[in-house]
Amino acid sequence: xxxxxxxxxxxxxxxxxxxxxxxxxxxxxxxxxxxxxxxxxxxxxxxxxxxxxxxxxxxxxxxxxxxxxxxxxxxxxxxxxxxxxxxxxxxxxxxxxxxxxxxxxxxxxxxxxxxxxxxxxxxxxxxxxxxxxxxxxxxxxxxxxxxxxxxxxxxxxxxxxxxxxxxxxxxxxxxxxxxxxxxxxxxxxxxxxxxxxxxxxxxxxxxxxxxxxxxxxxxxxxxxxxxxxxxxxxxxxxxxxxxxxxxxxxxxxxxxxxxxxxxxxxxxxxxxxxxxxxxxxxxxxxxxx
Amino acid sequence: xxxxxxxxxxxxxxxxxxxxxxxxxxxxxxxxxxxxxxxxxxxxxxxxxxxxxxxxxxxxxxxxxxxxxxxxxxxxxxxxxxxxxxxxxxxxxxxxxxxxxxxxxxxxxxxxxxxxxxxxxxxxxxxxxxxxxxxxxxxxxxxxxxxxxxxx
Numbered sequence: 001x002x003x004x005x006x007x008x009x010x011x012x013x014x015x016x017x018x019x020x021x022x023x024x025x026x027x028x029x030x031x032x033x034x035x036x037x038x039x040x041x042x043x044x045x046x047x048x049x050x051x052x053x054x055x056x057x058x059x060x061x062x063x064x065x066x067x068x069x070x071x072x073x074x075x076x077x078x079x080x081x082x083x084x085x086x087x088x089x090x091x092x093x094x095x096x097x098x099x100x101x102x103x104x105x106x107x108x109x110x111x112x113x114x115x116x117x118x119x120x121x122x123x124x125x126x127x128x129x130x131x132x133x134x135x136x137x138x139x140x141x142x143x144x145x146x147x148x149x150x151x152x153x154x155x156x157x158x159x160x161x162x163x164x165x166x167x168x169x170x171x172x173x174x175x176x177x178x179x180x181x182x183x184x185x186x187x188x189x190x191x192x193x194x195x196x197x198x199x200x201x202x203x204x205x206x207x208x209x210x211x212x213x214x215x216x217x218x219x220x221x222x223x224x225x226x227x228x229x230x231x232x233x234x235x236x237x238x239x240x241x242x243x244x245x246x247x248x249x250x251x252x253x254x255x256x257x258x259x260x261x262x263x264x265x266x267x268x269x270x271x272x273x274x275x276x277x278x279x280x281x282x283x284x285x286x287x288x289x
Numbered sequence: 290x291x292x293x294x295x296x297x298x299x300x301x302x303x304x305x306x307x308x309x310x311x312x313x314x315x316x317x318x319x320x321x322x323x324x325x326x327x328x329x330x331x332x333x334x335x336x337x338x339x340x341x342x343x344x345x346x347x348x349x350x351x352x353x354x355x356x357x358x359x360x361x362x363x364x365x366x367x368x369x370x371x372x373x374x375x376x377x378x379x380x381x382x383x384x385x386x387x388x389x390x391x392x393x394x395x396x397x398x399x400x401x402x403x404x405x406x407x408x409x410x411x412x413x414x415x416x417x418x419x420x421x422x423x424x425x426x427x428x429x430x431x432x433x434x435x436x437x438x439x440x441x
Contacts, residue, residue, distance in 0.1 A: 001307070003352070003354040005354065005357070027350070028351055028355065029332055029350050032311060033331040035309045035311075035352075036331065037330065045309070045354070049355050094332065095421075096345065096401075096416070096420055097345050097346055098347070098350075181416075181419030182333055182419065
């Protein structure tokens, strides 16, 4: 096995072009487990922790762009105000030690349906920036996940950064697991309110072959939410939203939970998260008025 | 592969490192520092927690080559000579140790917490230790030890 140590993005892309079979490693929270357990013996590891630009971020008035190898802890501390939904989801990742190393780029690279940040990326209209020696591409999160642990990356491409609009309204994320730390989601749900566009984004995780947006449930919210003079949502509307979210899921029975449980839990998570987000929006509108 | 790491303040050079091996393996098997424990090898248990460039990480999830040029501080590097660090002393005084396997990782995690947050609340202590499993104590004595260290 070879250990490749690029110190710039250009060098990393050249190495990946020459050795497309090289496995990128940043926080190591997935790759090292596979190596430690002999599940994988790649011909080469491509260490991205020395590529400074992959751990940087920038923002303008409306958009935040952060490097694929920015650890969760830094994302939470440095970008949590602009990206509250992503910060909430990031706080549920693993443990402090894992969040000190793990990255959103790693979540995307692994493309596990249970990855914690995926539902937020979908609900918040994130764009995944990828690059190769051939050039760069911008892939909307909604087109990035192709199947169980399969994504839209070509073999010579690396995920370089993630671009998200700054939150313009409340965002929420909720996940079910056996305890509050070190848990792979049994199922998860994210909602982002976009008051400027009078709509909400919503997505589910760990409940289908890929993380997925729940468009019917989003459309329902467009019908029932009054953004100009926001009223308390009737329980019937919250329940209907939960049902529509659950109906978009195609979960499986596995060691973490049954398909029926996942559907039930998703409906509960969606109903609650909508309530939290909408109440926060109403509260914000009242205090502005 | 050759790897240069500063471990507990001392520059160390290690040869014949297999590129897929972990920092934990280098520390334990090549540098003779068995304080960091090898248990789950998947970041679940926290018993291999060490500082790398001042940040607590699971040494089992750091590829040896990623530690090149970095500063690593293990549980062996916390005491000054025969004087235990206050977190170590508090673990002894509180009886926070039974089999002792999880202890080094918990000590490093608690040490980091008190460095960042000198007077942590109970929820902050629980959150900071959420990545460290102990199967003996039930955690109560460990929480006592962290509170004690914060007072000392």
